Amino acid sequence: MSVPPSIRSGLDVSRETLEKLELLERELRRWQSIKNLVGPATLDQIWDRHIVDSLQLLDLAPEAKSWVDLGSGAGFPGLVIAIVGQERGLNVHLVESNSRKCAFLRQIARLTGSSATVHEARLETVIPGFVGKADVVSARALASLDQLLEWTEPMLKAGTIGLFPKGRDVGTELTEARKKWTFKTDILPSRTDSEARILRITSIESHS
Incomplete structure (x- = not known):
């Protein structure tokens, strides 16, 4: 399935990057039948529901060079950000505890040559290593805001932007x-x- 014309016209990416996003879509459809990586109801809306929705985060941190995505799942937003951000030298760390999803993330990162590192681990064990070292931390459909702040407080206090x-x-x-x-x-x-x-x-401060 190719990029819908209405979406293609709004994507400000190179032809090479667009081809990598199309590869992501094809591979997701191929893996979905076996691994059930995304909600089946969203499969026919991959471009707007997942890819474009992920891509909009990049414009909110245009100077970022190091990005941590928590609970990356099938790669949204982290893998999309890694693919599109490659041309600007962005390094993305994908944190995911599900082994089958990590296998998918590694495969797409390899096929697209993206600067994406997959961490197969619980996010609580990974976050301390990024305190003071990441420009952005993101999480999509992972947990309540209160819980996200609980997890990322050390990073946010050290100057990381939360998206x-x-x-x-x-x-x-x-x-x-x-x-x-x-x-x-x-x-x-x-x-x-x-x-x-x-x-x-x-910025963040706890009331306690």
């Missing part, structure tokens, strides 16, 4: 998180879902 896409319950999540945390956040619109928002967090 967390959220759905229609973003207001509730912000209210709950502010009971425990004081943080600076930009609430940004999503290009792919009018009800979704992207939280860009740049």
Whole structure:
């Protein structure tokens, strides 16, 4: 399945990068029948629901050189960011505890020649090694904002930017998180879902 014309016209990437994204789509469809990497209902919306939705995060941290993606799953957003960010020298670390998903991530990183390192481990064991060493930490559809802040607090305090896409319950999540945390956040619109928002967090302090 090729890139829908409406999406192709809006992608500001080179022909080589577009071909790598198309390879990601083909491989995801091939692996999906065996490994069930993404929700089956989203398979016919790979480009807008997964690829473009992931890609919009890159524009929110254009100077980033080191990126950590938590709970990478089938590679959204981390693998897409690694493929597109390759031309700007971006190094991406994909943290995922599921072995079959890690196998997929490694395969696509190898086929596309992307600067993506796969960490097959629980994120709690990996995060300490990136404190003060990553420009961005991201997580998509992984956990509540409160839980994400709990995990990433050491990184955010050290200057890492947090980019967390959220759905229609973003207001509730912000209210709950502010009971425990004081943080600076930009609430940004999503290009792919009018009800979704992207939280860009740049500072944090615990109330305790």
